[in-house]
Amino acid sequence: MGEFYLFAFAQAHEEFRIPELQSIAELHNFTIKFQSEVNVHRPFMILELESEEHARTLARRCILVKAVCEFYARGLSYEELHEQNRARLPKWGCYIPDTSFRFMVTAYNHSIPQARQRAVVEDFSYMGFLGKIDMKNPEVTMICYEEYRDKRGMTREKHEGDGEFEEAFFGRLIEEGSARSLIRKFDVKKRVYYGNTSMEAEISLLMANQTLASPGKLIYDPFIGTGSMAYTTAHFGAMVFGSDIDGRQMRGKANQPGIIRAAAQYGVAGRIVDLCTFDVTRNPWRCGELFDAIITDPPYGVRAGAKRLGRKPRPGKPADDLRSPETIMKNRPDDQPYIPPTKPYELSSLASDLVQLARYMLKPQGRLVFFLPTVTDEYEELDIQTMLCEGMEVVANSLQNFGSWGRRLITIRKATSERFPPPSFEVSSGELEASSLHVPAHKDFREKYFQGFKNSNFEQPVQDNH
Template sequence: MTQRYLFVFAQVHEEFRIPELLSIAELNGIEITFPCPLGELDLARPFMVLGLENDEAARLLARRCILIKSICEFYARGRTYAEVHEENRKNASKWEQYIENTTFKFDVSAYNHSIPQRRQRDIVESFSYMALLGKIEMKDPQVTFVCLEEYIDKHGTTRHKHEGDGKCREIFFGRLIEEGSARSLVKKFDVKKRSYYGNTSMEAEISLLMANQTLASPGKLIYDPFIGTGSMAYTTAHFGAWVFGSDIDGRQMRGKDPPYGVRAGAKRLGRKKPLSVPASRPVQPRPDDQPYVPPTKPYELSALATDLVVLARYMLKPGGRLVFFLPTVTEEYEEVDIHTMLCEGMEVVANSLQNFGSWGRRLITIKKTTTSRFPAPVFEPQGGSEENNAENGHVPAHKDFRTKYFQGFKKDVT
């Protein structure tokens, strides 16, 4: 039987919240019931009441999801405490078992507000009808009852910290099941704590969210073709997966840092111009002991993305996932942009935006949905995306992204 739980989310990366939740639910075989279609969820609010089978499912989610601060068994909600108490009395069967000989405490807090100590005491006393007979234990109680007030965001305004106290948007009440312990991993994998990191190393929180999208876990094999300084290797390996990777330039993995990313653009092996000397000419030994760095040439982003999907279809097992970030121009982006890179047997399951204003980067998760075998891909010299886009008459917003980035995303004036 489905029970209702109050999810309290960290108020960051809101668009990543549901994809991460669904991924970890899939990993653990957990079914989640949502109060409305996913597209209608209000992601601007940190509170969400969802359905789960039991407390253990809540614990598994709270211990793995980076964006979960806590999960509580849901008792009541309302715009006033009168409404909360009325609903809480109706749900007495959920908390009556804690009346006798159960140590407890109340946690009272607010989102976008600071509640005065005096009113916190008044709030706790307003629940006296629960007639709890156990001992109050503030350090290690058997049960923690949680009361949360939600206020409208007033950041950017000058006001007293207690101004508007009591005029909240909504109040939630329940029993704490689990604190979100996975959030501590953000500090553990902080790139500043590493002995080496590059100017394009992925920040810890994003790396962890990306690792959760891959469903990293013991027994999984994960390949990172752009491993760089190993940000993804750290986080996916932490969750028990076997990780291996490659990079077009081994200098990053050896502690030297070419400026890849937007600044240098995507690269592929090959020469921009043909050799000026016959290929049969004997190779002269290098006068130093520096490693050989193979020649590279630009790799247009839309072509790279399409080739990556085709390669993933060949390498992934059925149900396996391809997870990558795609930079896009905000004003030009359309949903069809992502679908232009797909091929038979590959399906988008998540598309989350990290918004930087005029541009953003989208965490794309694509799942292999076919059991058919496909031959090893043979990539054209300029990549496969150009021809495909020309055929369907659509040019995705991520095409020529680097050029647009350095032009400040200005539109051509004719």
């Protein structure tokens, strides 16, 4: 049987917490036991772990963890908390004789006046610590958390409602979450190269954790853009390969590619294996099972639309009338290179193709991690299930909610060692029939977004000419 640990979380991206914890536990080969009443929307969680070292590992790697404590007691009142804490004497009794210590009292959604902080600390006098009080560098820090209900949007005095907490928690501080400092390190505003679609630092780090990035792993981003996910996965030790249909996104305007310049800023330029320009549906891969993970934020048309090689439908012409470069060159009087035309890449097709590509390119147990925008009122679990293919299973599905729409961080695992042929990226008649039975909420997302999600029936999708 393991020990119980109290986790304090940053109150952001609540649905991402458990998938991140489970991913880091899987990466380091240990298990986490969750209590049945876990509520991810509360800032505190009590988990059962096999050792204190596992708790430290989570504090050092998980972006959303603020602190981890050895759990002693909890209560709706201090009377209940103290009763539990007295019963845990075997846990903290070893610190009584000669251990320097300090007590901290803090609150979530509230500011506790100093006078009551002192009173709360004095109520723990029965613990009888005989060591020296050291507020700067103690051997042991005991911490008490008070959780208050959310008061945002309410006008109130600073200490109004003091003491009227929902629940209090007490334990010995093991380690403060050190991974959160990476959010400042990878802040997009401080980056030497970024674009209007660059992913924010905190989300990039959360995505990197979902890939199980670590030294010795090779990770691929097929829509790398300005490289936001490349820097964070490389920071955790992985080697990164990136591609994009638009090489300008990767290069920028300077002589040295922008992604390489930014990677050098973070000290990970040596972990960028290469950057190539090609359409992911007409890729150069000649063998599969190359990558430990695929991570990407596919363009979905709000700030930049996805493209693939091909021509838009024209009267009397096939939609994909792509003539060979040789044919084009014969008709050109100059020696300029042939630039093939592109057409919009509809999001639901892109998502299904991405899963097919991942099944071919990933090693067994490899992960695909990507964002999928969706319409909140129309979303169904079936939306994700319909994009899966044989051998692929969903590990996590976490929502970042923006109101009428949101984006879901989807993690899919290759759960088979069977080898599959490379995807054709062409819709079969069977898939076409299946797609007519269920229309996912992310289909034609760009058009729904710009129409304000007022009309969910899109018989003729608007062409993305940008």
